[in-house]
Amino acid sequence: MANLLWLQGGACSGNTMSFLNAEEPSACDLVTDFGINVLWHPSLGVELGDNLQKILRDCISGAIPLDIFVFEGTVVNAPNGTGQWNRFAARPMKEWVRELSDVAQYVVAIGDCATWGGIPATAPNPSDSQGLQFLKRNHGGALGKEFRSKAGLPVINIPGCPAHPDWITQIVVAVATGRGAEVALDDFQRPKTFFQSFTQTGCTRNMHFAYKVSATEFGQRKGCLYYDLGCRGPMTHSPCNRILWNRQSSKTRSGMPCLGCTEPEFPFFDLAPGTVFKTQTVMGVPKDLPLGVDKKGYIALTGAAKNAAPAWAEEDIFVV
Amino acid sequence: MRNEEEEKLRQEIGDLLASGLKTQTEPFPETQVEFAQLLSDVRKLDQHDLKGKLVLSGFTDKPYGPDQMRCLECMYYLVHRKWCDLPELDLPVEPDWYCRLWRI
Numbered sequence: 001m002a003n004l005l006w007l008q009g010g011a012c013s014g015n016t017m018s019f020l021n022a023e024e025p026s027a028c029d030l031v032t033d034f035g036i037n038v039l040w041h042p043s044l045g046v047e048l049g050d051n052l053q054k055i056l057r058d059c060i061s062g063a064i065p066l067d068i069f070v071f072e073g074t075v076v077n078a079p080n081g082t083g084q085w086n087r088f089a090a091r092p093m094k095e096w097v098r099e100l101s102d103v104a105q106y107v108v109a110i111g112d113c114a115t116w117g118g119i120p121a122t123a124p125n126p127s128d129s130q131g132l133q134f135l136k137r138n139h140g141g142a143l144g145k146e147f148r149s150k151a152g153l154p155v156i157n158i159p160g161c162p163a164h165p166d167w168i169t170q171i172v173v174a175v176a177t178g179r180g181a182e183v184a185l186d187d188f189q190r191p192k193t194f195f196q197s198f199t200q201t202g203c204t205r206n207m208h209f210a211y212k213v214s215a216t217e218f219g220q221r222k223g224c225l226y227y228d229l230g231c232r233g234p235m236t237h238s239p240c241n242r243i244l245w246n247r248q249s250s251k252t253r254s255g256m257p258c259l260g261c262t263e264p265e266f267p268f269f270d271l272a273p274g275t276v277f278k279t280q281t282v283m284g285v286p287k288d289l290p291l292g293v294d295k296k297g298y299i300a301l302t303g304a305a306k307n308a309a310p311a312w313a314e315e316d317i318f319v320v
Numbered sequence: 321m322r323n324e325e326e327e328k329l330r331q332e333i334g335d336l337l338a339s340g341l342k343t344q345t346e347p348f349p350e351t352q353v354e355f356a357q358l359l360s361d362v363r364k365l366d367q368h369d370l371k372g373k374l375v376l377s378g379f380t381d382k383p384y385g386p387d388q389m390r391c392l393e394c395m396y397y398l399v400h401r402k403w404c405d406l407p408e409l410d411l412p413v414e415p416d417w418y419c420r421l422w423r424i
Binding site: 212213214216217227228274275278279280281282283284285286298299302303306307309310311314 | 352355406407
């Protein structure tokens with residue numbers, strides 16, 4: 001039996017909605033098959049007021065062992081570092097977060113807001129929001145760079161806006177079943193099993209990427225979304241085209257550009273007008289090239305690929 | 321519109337350019353903001369205003385600039401159809417032509 005507590009800070013509940021849609025394993029499987037005891041969750045918990053505060057205080061005192069502390073949403077520090085803009089159970093949420101993180105075996109940040117601040121922390125960041133251990137790319141966040149949970153791990157970051165339900169449940173199961181030490185993390189403390197490959201890995205438009213054929217409108221089935229519509233698939237670490245959404249599709253498969261929501265900078269360019277769904281260019285060349293590709297190589301590759309492109313690459317090959 | 325009609329229109333565009341049609345090749349839209357503004361201006365033209373499209377987008381019938389930019393390497397160019405797939409232009413072109421909406 002592993003006790004799990006889930007709290008929300010500056011959040012839209014998107015990750016909760018995602019979590020409740022999990023299938024492999026499902027949220028119910030966590031309880032019935034993997035022995036996870038959900039102490040409290042904002043959408044599932046039945047305790048209110050004093051009863052809820054008692055659970056939280058018992059976790060902090062050790063009367064209830066806290067195995068997994070899941071946090072969704074930002075840690076709100078406004079105004080003036082007090083955190084009073086996000087009060088919960090009679091005190092600023094940031095104080096609960098600090099004390100619960102100190103006693104938890106594992107701390108898991110779910111979604112962009114909890115990992116790096118996400119949309120609430122976008123400039124000018126009026127709520128003075130932070131992620132648990134990062135603020136965008138800056139290591140530190142609300143718990144500080146050196147934070148380690150009782151099991152000796154930093155915060156496990158599962159980013160996304162929202163995170164895919166199965167990323168959440170699979171990591172929760174891993175730590176609940178004693179395999180936490182096997183969860184290898186990357187530099188941003190994301191589980192490598194999910195975040196080593198790119199969104200582009202497994203994208204059905206890869207042939208159009210290779211032959212430099214561009215999609216020019218949303219929903220088109222031909223063409224790559226990177227060249228014109230701002231797709232960040234080649235630069236974004238996520239398994240969105242390996243572990244499909246709703247088990248059947250992904251944004252890029254359905255003709256919508258990847259927004260790069262698993263990366264610390266999301267939302268990119270601080271949402272300045274004209275930067276969303278449009279590839280940013282300088283002198284006609286994309287500002288953000290596929291990871292590891294330089295401008296010279298990119299231009300050379302484009303010429304060669306265009307010359308070699310077969311006729312079918314220009315047609316809609318996905319016929320219903 | 322395919323094949324013959326496309327070829328006819330391509331020829332018409334080629335003739336216009338060869339006859340010395342003055343087009344706005346400069347300034348090149350260096351940033352996305354400038355590019356978006358130019359696209360917006362092209363969008364405002366009558367859909368059938370061929371000359372207007374060619375002038376505003378700065379068409380030339382030869383590669384342009386020190387890097388010899390041309391349709392062949394442009395992201396919107398469909399090699400086999402010899403077509404500019406940018407919705408705002410949507411025109412038959414030749415691989416060695418160029419316009420300032422060029423992107424790679």
